[in-house]
Amino acid sequence: MLTSLILSAAAAASGSSVPADGTSWTIHADKVYTSTGKVHESALIVVEGGKIRAITPGVEATRDALHAPVVTAGMVDASARLNSGTSSVEQSSEVTPLVSAEFGLDLYSPGWGRLARTGVTSAFITPLNQNCVGGMGTVVKTAGDRSIKARTVEGAPMLCGAIGSQPSQRNSSAFGRPTSFFNRRPTTRMGVEWEWRKSFFEAAQAKEPDDAQKVLLDALAGKVGVFVQAWATQDIRTAVFLKEEMAREGFGEMRLVIDAGAEAWREPAMLVRTNTSVILPPVPAQGRTTDGALMSVECARVLRDNGISFALSGHGASRLDIQAGLAMRGGLTREQALRAVTLTPAQLLGVDGRVGSVEAGKDADLILWNGEPFEATTRPVGVLIGGHLALDPR
Amino acid sequence: MRSHSSRSNRRPSLRRLRNLGIALTVGAGLAAASQAAQDEAETAATSDLLLRANKVIVSPGKSVDNMSLLVRDGRIVAMGSDLAAPEGAQTIEGEVICAAFIDPWSVAGVDASSARSDRVDTASRATDALDPYGQDEVLDDLLESGVLMMRVEIGRGAAVSGVGAVIRADGAAPVLTDAAISARLDSPGLDPVSRVGQVDRLASTLGGAKKYADDVAAYERDLKVWEEEIAEKEEELTEDFKKAKKARDKKVKEAEEEGEELKEKKYKEDKRPRPPKFDPKKASLARAVGGEVPMVIHVEEALELRELLRVTRPFTRMRMVIAGGRSSLLFADELAERGIPVIVTPAPSSPGGAVGEMDPGFALAGELASRGVEVLIGSGATSPVASRDLPLLAAAAVGHGLDREAALHAITAGPARVFDLQSKVGTVRRGLHADLLVLSGDPLSSSTRVLASISGGKVVHQAGN
């Protein structure tokens, strides 16, 4: 088995003078962090047809092979927030489970290229956080064909929404513009929380549930994940309590993921108890984030110490590799930081079958580094997405 | 990816890395000096260039067949039917050669906020607002369409804005740093009384500038007189010094004998005349009032235009240019008689109404010309990209009654004359700057392509590469 691999590898290596489709390569790396805990020293990664064919001990690479000191899997940004703003969320109602983030995508946005060049090869896109229940998120490769279908990575369905101040922001009482549908609940955090419970309760008790409610029922059953933005402690509590209440009512066990959980470090026990995962937002410049939540580089370490599964994210405002570096500054090991931007988010989003680690058979989404990953003194110098060069190391 | 590649081949523009070399201009005084500096910059040595065409349009309406032009150091040094290309000279051939197009009313190449600004005054300078970096694509388009020079102005929002400039689309040094001062009388929103009021305010501003100029002149006269007086006085004092000294020594002796304090004689002379307080705004505007530079006034409606023509009669030396002038037909005779050119923007001025009988629209240029008014065609300084359309606008004017010659004049020799550049550009003659177009056909025909654009002797665009 292994021998055959090596042989094929050698074959691939010898015959790989950049093929026409440009999705086959041999990459020689001094070091390969696989994200699965394994580290290959001086290895040869064989890429064919956009997939990783094999990782073999360093055979003498051919002239036209790619070289890099370190290779890791492409990063997965679990909260890239690269939706096309207000036109990505249907605000005529606060609860719109049938909306798909796919329609809020603009594949021509310059943001994609920027993500790809900084090593983010897959990004989770959600509707804008202006609704309580915004709709279904979707995982998209950050480069490749300009058709949304071809770029989408099928993963575990995720119902996305927000708790906190954002969903209520534009709403107001009926004074002023009585024609606007923004004259409505919620105008407060209470209202937001109420909308959530109301919609779930109604779905659970509906005689014949409509399509929207069917989605909510799947969420309650855990078939659809619930991906909730909650910056501050009180909002994280709201989300967790909602999950627990639904369980108590016997509606089912939600699969809860807290997005932008800046203050998740404050009450880790709560998250452990409910086995909730967390996506951390970028570390703010001045210590405080939206909703006045407090966050420092140490947050990731706290979550690790409590055994909470977490991923880091860039919110389209910050480089994900730098966020991983800051997590290391806060006390994570390189391995843990790497997982938090590759395998863990891939698992949370159910796309780990295709991306998130350097393993034979997975998509050839790879980062070539000019040194140890996540150091302030290093950066991605080459990026492959599905075998295509998004950033050419040569 | 595939489709993506079609757009992503963006060549890094040379302009970026080119030294803009805008000569410094401290107030109006040094403008002349800076001008010299630019001529220097403009005629920078470049390799020889031989242009050949079946037809060379020397000036609108006057053309010669089978001509060659030799371009050296930025100028046309020779013209003839049998010129041979010197060693190492680049040769470009085409059907027609004519002078490069000049947009007499543009904002291309100017920093947007300055162009829009309502806070400029008559001392503000367009040369301060030139942006050699922000508008590469815009300017590249101009080179392609053959518009190689623009008279740019700033302060669209201000009633009286600053000193304009004539710049080159290739980002080289301005051809003219003090092209004209511009003013605006376009506020259809206001009621008739305040609209007329605007015109009168402009008149009094001009009057103020004129008075300032007069005061300065008066001061200079007085000063001269005073200096002569004092010189004489000093002369005779020096002569009489010995006498005066004797007299004083005597007095001193007497005083000592009397034992009292010596009284010096009281000396009096008239004070040196004081100059009027320096006012940069008035000083600048005075140059337009005095006719040193043209005064471009953007006015559309008959109400303002009539009043403007009335109040400006006293300013006999001011060289006024009307921009826009939608209603100028009503005053064609006076404009013709006073030799006031009109910069027309042949485009519908109001949506829909555009082509109504009352609004001449595209026909304006032709009608004015037929009434003996000198017509220039400009893109209207609305957006930087608009200048690109200049040849189209001129063609459209022809399509609506303007003679071809007049239309070509309106975007070449005309602007050159009105803004005092006829000795440099606008026509094709030996000794002039080589700002030329090599074309595949008639300059205004829609099927014609610009084969090459030559700006200041440099080939800044060539079709195909």
Next chain:
Amino acid sequence: MLISCLIAAAPLLGATAAEDAYALRASHVHVGDGQVVLDAFVVIEDGAVKSVSNNAPRGVRVVEVDGHIAPGFIGLRETIGAGGENEERTRKSTPNADLSFAFDPTSPYWHGLVAEGVTTVLMPAGSSQIAGGQAAIVSPAAGKVLKRNAVVTLGLSRSSLGSSTAPTSYAGLYAHLGEQFAAAPEGSPLAAAKTGEVPVMMRAVTRTEVARALDFAVAHGLKGALLGAPEADDLVEEIKAAGLSVVFESKAAPASSKDVVKSALALAKAEVPFAFTSDAASQGPLGMRMQAAACMRAGLDAGAALRAMTGDAARIAGVGETHGTIAPGRAADLVVWSGPPTDLTSRVHSVYAGGNLVHSAHAHGAHQ
């Protein structure tokens, strides 16, 4: 094609020429499909073109016109003449609305349009609606509606999204549109669009909007054109695959859009039909000629430019069989130009609509 038409015409010549029959003789006749016939006679009878031939017809009055004869231009997306009556702001969709009722034959605007050589006009719904209604095709000169329910107009751009009215999102927009089509009863306009018997005109501006519009069109079997799409050159293959055409909107200054020039050249190369609109609100009727001229100065050949304002435009409007070209049976909507019709320097001498002289430069004191 010309030959065949000549043969077809031959027997008719001299044969009982009706009283009102007459012929125009010109040095150039631009057929409107790219061909030019030199020194030709265009015989007109009953408001329609009877023949185009090089030899003089017998028994009919011949009018010598000096200059070029071309088909009248087709003005797609003329909204001014509707005086703002072309969109129903209280509803996101009024798929059955008939835009012919927004046509005001007395609008002073039309005259100018005719004077610039535009003889046929498509009036679509405004772009703030999603399924705004059925565009009408009218003859501004004759002041009559030529065809009702000609084109289904759809707004799939951002301007169809509300800020405080549903839908606010593309997702909502397409959900809404999907319902509209699903709910469309047999024989209704949308149903007709689904079977492809009535063309659609889908307004989509950004590349993403265009891409989505294409998906939707393919999924619902819609045929017709995209309206807008300045950057169509990025999606040429996709547009061609979907079998759609492109109608470019013209802007205010600058009259010529660089993107449109690039796209027009790309589409011409890929043989995807396209048309220029005279977006009345911006550049007036000259808008389309300006844009065409800009394309020509960038390398588009004159024939293609003319097609984009006549033959192809007519096909896109679904009246290719009756308008847009000079051939036997086509409506006699003709314009006599002082030179090539696509050249901005050419002037309109006279305009014929349905065989009648409806505009003459002399009469209107324009300059010669």
Next chain:
Amino acid sequence: MKSSLTQPLLALGATLLLASSAAAAPQVDKTAVKAGTVITLTGEAIPDGVIVIEGGRVTAVGAASEVQIPWDATVIDQPGMVAFPGFVEAHAARGIDRPNETLDVAPFLDVKDSIDPVNFYFEEALRQGILTINVQQGNDTVVAGQGMVVKPFGMTVEQMMVKPRSGVKISAAPKRGKTRATQAQALRGAFDDLRMYLEEMVQRKKDGDDFDRREALYQGRELEGEAAKGKPLACSGWTIDGFERIPRGEVDEKREPLLRIVEGKLPVIMWCATPMDVHAALRVAEANGFTSTMTLALAPACWKAAPKIKESGCHVILAGLEDNELDPITGESVETFVPKVFHDAGIPFALMSTGDSNRSLWYQAARCVANGIPRADALAAVTTTPAKILGLTDRVGKLAKGADGHVVLFSGDPLDITSVVEHVILDGAHVYDRSKDVRVKQLFDGTRPPGTASDTSAEEEWPGDGDGPEDDDDETENKG
């Protein structure tokens, strides 16, 4: 709730204590710092090196084996740590109450009057190992006040002072409410005013002298005393003959600083937000003869003017590392790593720290290394180059005999993502010890002292949801 009230006070108390103790610290103290590695920035790093500081100045640097530690010196021995000279901040509009005046032209102002010694910024600077800071007014100005170089320690401005009147901030980018044209006009105007003011003075003086002469002739007196002799005021743009006639004292003190700029006696820090501003900046400098004393503070976009800057020979201070622009043709974003451009062009550049406590000077330098700039050059950009710009080459930015007694002890290599500042020795006094830094905990769990940025509205705007800067590297402190 209670804790968050009391802790800041405690914290404040703590710093006060530290501060006063140092202020009191007699300068004759001898201190010796032993570290596992000593990065001198004058040559190779020294394994187990020693730095001896006497009377606030470095008297010896070298390997433990070679350097003699005075018997009476206090020894700080950290074999596990890395000794570093401390970073130099070439330009910061922080630690002052308000960055800008509403006045267009106010060179007579001095930041020394607005520096707040207990401002959180200085404490944070110490924590980041930034030991020399050039405090300047903000960029929202035409001609702003004069800056001052300080060290982030001391209870009074006098104690903090390293170098007064370090330079005048001028902006070539439009002040709020101005445009490029009117800004350039205002700048030109400022210097034209000065010129005309001086010319008028000279004229008045001349008239007076001539009158006296004639009066004497008339009265038959011999005139005693000669008119003062000296050089006329001359700069590349203009000259004033008879300038020497004006007694210095008679020049209006409000105008005096501008005069000193023209004379090349007072450095200029010129802010440019776009490359075209650079042209404007160089024009006004050329016209008034201060090109050679001008340092350009640049927003990222200015990299395009690098060739022009190269010609001028000016040093630059880079506010922000990365320039993102949208290609108007393709709509794609194009990133440019700015310091690389200047490095490759051979233009000396200094880096600036951002408001982000995780993006301090060490980080800026590290990013340069990540993007292919040699480590030595990257370190120079946060130490020796800014020191040169501030005219403090011999005093700060390196560990060498005669330099100020500043040492920063890092837990590891200064550019390492996990390294932190453990100790700071300032003028020989041990002024910072991380293990005693109460605020480190507070920065994590959030009880923040007053005067910290977190109670300004500033970072309510900080993007939590993607509406923020395209890239953290691209943070520039624009309007001061």
